[in-house]
C-alpha cells in the first residue's frame with residue numbers, strides 16, 4: 001500500500017515558453033487505480049513512473065498563455081499532463097474542451113472511465129435485455145456507468161460495493177436491482193446466488209480476488225466475464241493463488257476477456273457522443289468525489305484503495 005512518505009511536494013521554476021507551446025494551470029487532476037501499477041518497475045502497457053519525477057495522468061487545465069495559433073488564454077484543455085499546478089506543454093499534448101458541461105466530466109463520465117464502461121460492457125459483455133449482470137466496484141467511476149448502461153440495455157443489474165452509503169446510492173439513485181455490501185457478507189458465493197436466482201450472464205469485474213471467485217461460481221452457460229480491473233490485487237507483492245476457474249469456464253462455455261480502454265481509441269468519438277446523449281436525456285446520472293487542494297493528491301490517490309470515493313475521484317486545485 002503506498003503511503004504519503006512515497007510522495008514529495010517540491011517547487012521548481014516554470015520553464016520559459018517556446019513557439020507552439022502553452023502555459024497551463026491545472027484545474028482538475030484525476031487519480032486512478034492504474035497509477036498504482038505504474039509505481040513499480042514491472043513491465044506493463046504504460047511505462048513506470050520515474051522516482052524523483054512528477055507523476056502524470058489525466059488533467060483538465062486552463063491556458064494562461066499561448067504561443068500556438070489554435071489556443072488563447074482562458075481555453076480549457078484536456079491532456080495527459082504532469083502532477084504540477086503550472087506547467088509549460090507542447091500544444092499537441094492537449095485537446096480543447098467545450099465548456100457546455102462541467103469540466104470535471106471530461107475526466108469521468110465523458111472521459112476515460114466512461115469510455116471504459118461503455119466499450120468494455122458493449123464489446124465484450126454484449127448484454128442482452130433480460131440478462132443478469134453483476135458489477136463489482138459498482139459505485140466507482142467505471143462501475144456506476146456500467147450499472148446504468150446495463151439498465152438502459154434492459155438487463156437486471158446486481159451491484160457490489162463496500163459501504164452502506166454506496167449501497168444506498170446504487171439502490172436509490174442509480175436504481176440498481178440488487179445490491180451487495182461485500183464487507184458485511186460472510187458467504188459471498190451464497191449471497192450472489194441469492195441475488196441472481198437465474199444465474200450470472202455477464203460479470204463486469206473491476207476488483208478481482210475473492211469477490212470475483214464468488215461471482216464465477218454462479219455463472220451461466222455462455223457467460224461473458226469482462227476483466228476491466230483487479231484493484232483488490234494491485235498492492236500485492238506476491239501473485240495470489242485462488243480457485244482456478246478454467247474448468248468452470250470450459251463447463252459453462254464462458255468467455256473471459258481482459259481489455260485496455262485504449263484498444264478502442266479509434267472509436268472514442270462514438271463513445272463520447274453516446275454517453276453525452278444519455279447524459280443530456282437524463283438516462284445517466286453522475287457522481288463525483290472532489291477533494292480540494294493540489295497538496296492533497298497523495299492521500300486522495302491512496303484513498304482509492306480504501307474505498308474513500310463514490311463515483312469519480314478527483315482533485316480540484318486551489319489555483
Ligand SMILES: NC(=O)c1ccc[n+]([C@@H]2O[C@H](COP(=O)([O-])OP(=O)(O)OC[C@H]3O[C@@H](n4cnc5c(N)ncnc54)[C@H](OP(=O)(O)O)[C@@H]3O)[C@@H](O)[C@H]2O)c1
Nearest residue numbers: 033116140141142161162206229230231232259260261307
Ligand atoms: N481496463 C481499462 O482500460 C481500465 C480503465 C479504467 C479503470 N480500470 C480499472 O477499473 C477498476 C475501477 O476503476 P475506477 O477508476 O472506476 O476506480 P473506482 O472504482 O472509482 O475507485 C476504486 C474503488 O475500488 C474499490 N476497492 C478498493 N480496494 C478494493 C478491494 N481490496 N476489494 C474490492 N474493492 C476495492 C473501492 O470501492 P469499495 O468501497 O466498493 O470497495 C474504491 O472506491 C480498477 O480496477 C481500474 O484499474 C481499467
